[in-house]
Amino acid sequence: MKPRVVVVGCGFGGLWAARALGRAPVELTVVDRTNHHVFTPLLYQVATAGLSAPAISGPIRHILAGQANTTVLLGEVQSVDAARRSLRFEDGSELAYDYLVLAAGTVNHYFGQDAWAPFAPGLKTLGDALDIRARILIAFERAERETDPAKRAAWLTFVVVGGGATGVELAGTLAEIARHTLRGEFRRIDPHNARVVLVEGSERVLPPYPRELSEKARLQLERLGVTVWPSKLVTGIDADGVTLGADRLAAKTVLWAAGVAASPLGRTLGAPLDRQGRVKVEADLSLPGHPEVFIVGDLAAVEGVPGIAPAAKQMGKHAANNIKLGLIGKPGKAFRYRDYGQLATIGRNAAVAQIGRLHLSGYPAWLTWLLAHIYFLINFRNRLVVLIDWAWAYWTYNRYARIIIRNPG
Amino acid sequence: MKPRVVVVGCGFGGLWAARALGRAPVELTVVDRTNHHVFTPLLYQVATAGLSAPAISGPIRHILAGQANTTVLLGEVQSVDAARRSLRFEDGSELAYDYLVLAAGTVNHYFGQDAWAPFAPGLKTLGDALDIRARILIAFERAERETDPAKRAAWLTFVVVGGGATGVELAGTLAEIARHTLRGEFRRIDPHNARVVLVEGSERVLPPYPRELSEKARLQLERLGVTVWPSKLVTGIDADGVTLGADRLAAKTVLWAAGVAASPLGRTLGAPLDRQGRVKVEADLSLPGHPEVFIVGDLAAVEGVPGIAPAAKQMGKHAANNIKLGLIGKPGKAFRYRDYGQLATIGRNAAVAQIGRLHLSGYPAWLTWLLAHIYFLINFRNRLVVLIDWAWAYWTYNRYARIIIRNPG
Numbered sequence A, B: 001m002k003p004r005v006v007v008v009g010c011g012f013g014g015l016w017a018a019r020a021l022g023r024a025p026v027e028l029t030v031v032d033r034t035n036h037h038v039f040t041p042l043l044y045q046v047a048t049a050g051l052s053a054p055a056i057s058g059p060i061r062h063i064l065a066g067q068a069n070t071t072v073l074l075g076e077v078q079s080v081d082a083a084r085r086s087l088r089f090e091d092g093s094e095l096a097y098d099y100l101v102l103a104a105g106t107v108n109h110y111f112g113q114d115a116w117a118p119f120a121p122g123l124k125t126l127g128d129a130l131d132i133r134a135r136i137l138i139a140f141e142r143a144e145r146e147t148d149p150a151k152r153a154a155w156l157t158f159v160v161v162g163g164g165a166t167g168v169e170l171a172g173t174l175a176e177i178a179r180h181t182l183r184g185e186f187r188r189i190d191p192h193n194a195r196v197v198l199v200e201g202s203e204r205v206l207p208p209y210p211r212e213l214s215e216k217a218r219l220q221l222e223r224l225g226v227t228v229w230p231s232k233l234v235t236g237i238d239a240d241g242v243t244l245g246a247d248r249l250a251a252k253t254v255l256w257a258a259g260v261a262a263s264p265l266g267r268t269l270g271a272p273l274d275r276q277g278r279v280k281v282e283a284d285l286s287l288p289g290h291p292e293v294f295i296v297g298d299l300a301a302v303e304g305v306p307g308i309a310p311a312a313k314q315m316g317k318h319a320a321n322n323i324k325l326g327l328i329g330k331p332g333k334a335f336r337y338r339d340y341g342q343l344a345t346i347g348r349n350a351a352v353a354q355i356g357r358l359h360l361s362g363y364p365a366w367l368t369w370l371l372a373h374i375y376f377l378i379n380f381r382n383r384l385v386v387l388i389d390w391a392w393a394y395w396t397y398n399r400y401a402r403i404i405i406r407n408p409g
Helices: A010-021 A039-045 A113-118 A126-145 A149-155 A164-181 A209-223 A264-269 A307-326 A362-377 A383-396 B012-020 B039-048 B115-117 B126-144 B149-155 B165-181 B212-223 B266-269 B309-327 B362-377 B382-394
Strands: A004-010 A028-031 A037-038 A055-058 A070-074 A077-081 A088-090 A094-095 A101-102 A104-109 A157-161 A195-199 A224-230 A236-238 A239-243 A249-250 A253-256 A260-262 A288-297 A342-347 A351-354 A358-361 B004-008 B025-032 B037-039 B057-059 B068-073 B078-081 B087-088 B095-098 B100-101 B107-108 B157-161 B197-201 B226-229 B234-236 B241-244 B248-249 B251-258 B259-263 B290-295 B341-348 B352-353 B358-361
Touching: A010 A028, A010 A101, A039 A126, A039 A164, A039 A362, A070 A224, A070 B126, A077 A264, A101 A264, A101 A307, A101 B157, A104 B087, A113 A236, A113 A253, A126 A149, A126 A164, A126 A253, A126 B037, A126 B068, A149 A157, A149 A249, A157 A164, A157 A239, A157 A249, A164 A209, A164 A224, A164 A342, A209 A224, A209 A342, A209 A351, A209 A358, A224 B212, A288 A307, A342 A362, A351 A362, A358 A362, B004 B012, B012 B025, B012 B100, B012 B309, B039 B100, B039 B126, B039 B165, B039 B362, B078 B266, B095 B165, B095 B212, B100 B266, B100 B309, B115 B234, B115 B251, B126 B149, B126 B165, B126 B251, B149 B157, B149 B248, B157 B165, B157 B248, B165 B197, B165 B212, B165 B226, B165 B341, B212 B341, B212 B352, B212 B358, B290 B309
Parallel strands: A004 A028, A004 A101, A028 A070, A101 A288, A157 A195, A157 A253, A195 A224, B004 B025, B004 B100, B025 B068, B100 B290, B157 B197, B157 B251, B197 B226
Antiparallel strands: A037 A055, A077 A088, A088 A094, A104 A260, A236 A239, A239 A249, A342 A351, A351 A358, B037 B057, B078 B087, B087 B095, B107 B259, B234 B241, B241 B248, B341 B352, B352 B358
């Protein structure tokens, strides 16, 4: 019987591991709790109605259909029993493995303030993105119907908590929607008067970037109409707004981009975790004491490796290669991260990029961002549709997916 | 002050009325409980994962943004007080009118068996379509994980109740998904073995069509792999299947295409209704005793006018023109339906069409259907994306929107 390899989670880490094992002499099972892989760098475009959900996602079993050794299962893994080499699903059934790649990623994390969650959705899944999209669109609709000026102002105030890449993208795009997309479509309100506030706890936005690029990002955000509040700590979020120490901001729409924590699945391993709940792995990405278990992507704590898609892909592929080495009795190799730089987009023609020693901002950075994303989307069949949607959005400022759907199911 | 015209509902009837009033010297308010108009003839494509929801819909306020006399409001009208010429919203607020166009359409109707609704969703809204899409995709996923053969067969049995145009479209497309789209993507089941049963109460599918075309539709359905059960009355639907008198069909997925009823808003008018709850209107489409109120689309009972999009458009435009005549003191004209024929699609290269005395089936009918829908989609910006998606789906049998999203909001 061929060795059984199980990959849990089909984000960038899991999918790249599964692909790298596509021709290996193993019996591969890929498990995810959704039926699709999401191109997460464009999730903010779904949340801001620029793209439809299917445009940035693909059915996992379709992506992997050509791999004859691969079975795809929809299911939620609740725990890993590393001693027994077995996984337990939500329905109590079990799945045994000889090798395991754990790529369960992260979940939204409210720093112990879970009561904030219903008022400030995070952006991790397509469901989150459609929820945020509906909230944004409904806020403008409610403002149009509201007669009380204070309540109307609260419907027209959008607070994004967290000035990392996701927060910067959301805030910049929100400002564009208010200033351009919705222009001329309302009669009782002027969407241009909408207020977008980006709150960041540290002293600058995009903290992992060089200070000079953070400054350029802030200037570009302000040019788009975003109010940037650095060095502000959120102390409360409720249905009517945000509290920041002594300050209070009345806002009916609050988006959470301030933090994620590693999947709780990591805790079931019984291994040492870091402060964010990530699993401290060996140099070859394996679980200490379990050379047959590999942790990749955002669930793995590896010094100097950021929580971005290219890093997850590299880890996924590396774990797969170490499994292939194991199959022929060879020891695994240590993981080395290849840093291709980092990119954050802010809005039309506005972005920052760091590629080695090269620092870009404004139009050149935005073009780099665009070309990079088109290149990486080429693995998806949807690239043509995405390109047309982008081209359309660029020339017209229109956002075609401005559809509020409340799924009853 | 200009006369206040209110249009309630923005399907084909309401939207065409609103457009026809775009340059009239009135203060026009368009109310809908969603923010979008849906191209309903393609709703079955969203339900069967061929198209994304935004591809067949457009934001109402964007469509009408160019009409300076028009205000769009998101809201749910709960009752009409024709005597006081006022509408009441879900939040208790009111809206007065001088002229009213009521285009509230239909709702799913279970012939008094509302307990069936959770087990057999109908297809009226984008939310319905995404719910049905998720149920279909989850059924195949559950079958892949199921080890009990009887339960597995129930997950692979799909029952469509109702052999009208929607039922025929859903059944034909479901059979195509099982036989072509999902081929090679599962390891433990063969989707080809899925059973699609179309149940129709009368003796033939597509009852409003000529008998010869009904027969051709049945043959095309059977060629696609659909089991057609005419003259079968459903007597029970539950979580595990459908009861048809003495027969029982174990099925985890049941779709309801057997009937709709007029919107309950019609009942609040205090006017005579027909058996389906539609309002019996005057020859000029006005409410008896209320020449300032017009009923259009599926909510209006007009002898010899079918419940299809072209009829609703014609009524909407006609009501708008009668209002314009009223503004200059002239009497309204009687509505005359122009019959351009009827079209129903079944699957790839399979359809039936009746255009006057011309009866088509198979490829010619399908091509007619395709060209007609492309033509009518031209009012939408999404036509290019839709065309690409269709071309892709045609050549590859792939359905790119196979994404299960459970919207938490």
